[in-house]
Amino acid sequence: MPMPLDDLSDVPDEALLARYAVGDRSAARALTLRFTPRVLGYATRLLADRAEAEDVTQEAMLRLWRIAPDWRSGEAQVTTWLYRVVTNLVTDRQRARMRRPQAALDEAPELADGARGAVAGLIEADRMAALDAALALLPDRQRQAVVLRHLEGLANPEIAAIMEIGVEAVESLTARGKRALAALLSGQRAALGYEDEGTEP
Numbered sequence: 224m225p226m227p228l229d230d231l232s233d234v235p236d237e238a239l240l241a242r243y244a245v246g247d248r249s250a251a252r253a254l255t256l257r258f259t260p261r262v263l264g265y266a267t268r269l270l271a272d273r274a275e276a277e278d279v280t281q282e283a284m285l286r287l288w289r290i291a292p293d294w295r296s297g298e299a300q301v302t303t304w305l306y307r308v309v310t311n312l313v314t315d316r317q318r319a320r321m322r323r324p325q326a327a328l329d330e331a332p333e334l335a336d337g338a339r340g341a342v343a344g345l346i347e348a349d350r351m352a353a354l355d356a357a358l359a360l361l362p363d364r365q366r367q368a369v370v371l372r373h374l375e376g377l378a379n380p381e382i383a384a385i386m387e388i389g390v391e392a393v394e395s396l397t398a399r400g401k402r403a404l405a406a407l408l409s410g411q412r413a414a415l416g417y418e419d420e421g422t423e424p
Contacts, residue, residue, distance in 0.1 A: 236301035237294070244291040255284065258302070261375065262309055268370045269313045271359045279312045299384065306377075306385040310367055317363055357407040365400035372397050 231239065231253040239257075242250035262283055266276035286308055287301070294301075358366050364386070371382045372393075379397075383390045 237296050240287070240291050240294050240301055241296070243288070244294065251288070254287070254301075258287075258305060259284065261302075262305060265306065265370060265375055266309050266313060268355070268358060268374060269310075269363075269366060270316060271355060275316060279309055279316065282312055283308045300381070303381055303384045306371065306375075306381075307387070310385055313367075314363065353408060354404075357404050360407060361400050361403055365396050365403065368393055368396035369400035369404065373401075 231249060234242075234250075234253070236254070236257070239250040239254050243254065259280060263276055263280045266279040266283075267273055270276050270279070283305060287305060290304075358370065361369065367386060368382060371377045371385060372379070377385075379390050379393045382393045386393065388396075
């Protein structure tokens with residue numbers, strides 16, 4: 224019998240996947256609520272395109288549902304497997320982009336009226352846009368490592384499993400990515416409002 228969602232919040236990922244495999248729809252809903260925001264955020268950072276990221280997220284979740292009956296406990300964490308699938312789907316899309324002419328950026332996305340309204344909200348939006356723009360300039364593998372480590376908060380061994388490389392390679396990619404980001408953002412401190420913080424008027 225399906226359990227209420229509130230009762231599933233502490234159930235491990237693998238146990239939920241096993242429940243889904245035998246027909247527990249509440250387990251599928253709990254996994255969807257647990258994973259979709261993280262997967263979508265990761266894909267969006269890598270692709271810099273929300274619509275493409277949503278497509279990747281949907282495909283990754285479909286693949287999770289398809290593999291559920293054959294899932295072998297203990298081989299990998301569900302999150303590790305899911306991030307690896309997303310990484311591969313993103314890589315496929317990036318390769319496809321390189322084979323077709325790149326579309327020009329016609330206009331920046333508009334901020335929702337009254338969403339945060341204040342100057343602080345605009346500054347934060349500018350900072351996130353600058354970070355996203357700088358991330359987009361990194362080589363793909365550096366961007367993946369930096370996003371997984373510093374935005375998704377994963378540990379290096381899990382990142383190594385997701386990217387299918389060694390831990391030392393993850394450390395190297397992350398360090399190079401952070402240096403590149405610092406260089407890309409260094410000239411924008413004043414424009415992004417950092418120089419005024421902590422100073423007296």
